[in-house]
Amino acid sequence: MKKVAVVISAFNCQEQLKQLLVNLINIQANIAGYEFKVIVVDDDSTDNTYNVGYEAGCYMIAFGQNQGPGLVARIGLIKALEFQPDFVIHMDGDGQHDPTFIPEMISLLEKGADYVICSRFHIDSKQNNTPQDRLKLNREISNRLSLALKLCITDARSGFFALPSAILKGVVDVMSVERYGYPIELLELIWECVWQEGRPPEVEEIPHPANYHISTPTVDYSKETPEEKQKRFDDAYAVLDMLSNRLGLTI
Numbered sequence: 001m002k003k004v005a006v007v008i009s010a011f012n013c014q015e016q017l018k019q020l021l022v023n024l025i026n027i028q029a030n031i032a033g034y035e036f037k038v039i040v041v042d043d044d045s046t047d048n049t050y051n052v053g054y055e056a057g058c059y060m061i062a063f064g065q066n067q068g069p070g071l072v073a074r075i076g077l078i079k080a081l082e083f084q085p086d087f088v089i090h091m092d093g094d095g096q097h098d099p100t101f102i103p104e105m106i107s108l109l110e111k112g113a114d115y116v117i118c119s120r121f122h123i124d125s126k127q128n129n130t131p132q133d134r135l136k137l138n139r140e141i142s143n144r145l146s147l148a149l150k151l152c153i154t155d156a157r158s159g160f161f162a163l164p165s166a167i168l169k170g171v172v173d174v175m176s177v178e179r180y181g182y183p184i185e186l187l188e189l190i191w192e193c194v195w196q197e198g199r200p201p202e203v204e205e206i207p208h209p210a211n212y213h214i215s216t217p218t219v220d221y222s223k224e225t226p227e228e229k230q231k232r233f234d235d236a237y238a239v240l241d242m243l244s245n246r247l248g249l250t251i
Ligand SMILES: Nc1nc2c(ncn2[C@@H]2O[C@H](COP(=O)(O)OP(=O)(O)OP(=O)(O)O)[C@@H](O)[C@H]2O)c(=O)[nH]1
Pocket: 009, 010, 011, 012, 013, 043, 066, 067, 068, 069, 072, 091, 092, 093, 094, 096, 134, 157, 159, 180, 181, 218, 219, 232
């Protein structure tokens, strides 16, 4: 039986996480031949997020203080490898990501993909209240990265992705982005890691709805302040700058 580790980054999203875990159990029951391990990384939530994961039987990681999205994801990915899975999937616990895409992700990995992204900005992705600033940010970041790396990516910031453990092992120790934008660095690290094997990376995207109609106690896109929006922009462009310096390229 093959093993899949699912890492869920969670921050103050008790209701969304509860529903996600119910949906995940149904999906697991319908995929034969895979054993799942679900790891929830709780970024010091002040609501019942920890207990929701614990009571559903997830492996729980918690901290005494808030770490930020990039660090939380990396800690979860490192822990996932300890369970010796064949594949690792990361998703957000805030309700933006739909686990019914997991079988398709696994199927693409089985066919040899090095990285599978559920893209919220694919031409076929349904937009649900997507703020204009997110469309602009993701379009620009994804276009610039695609040009520099000769890839065809529409959502370089997606936190819903899957990869083989063998690839993750080669990159997880050097992931350095602690805040937003960590998937941009992860994609570049995978690209480098695979090219070092002497072959072009196989990156696949699955169109996934852009769910910006959700709201949690900490995420409500309709009430987001200009400062909160700016944080996403600043973090993403800081990652592009760092990668440009690292690669000696203009991204
Ligand atoms: N907002 C926030 N999310 C966190 C934090 N730590 C972990 N997370 C998790 O990080 C995930 C991604 O956060 P989002 O704010 O949705 O960021 P994003 O998906 O990269 O970008 P958008 O959805 O376009 O805003 C969420 O599921 C959170 O549970 C934190 O300190 N703040």
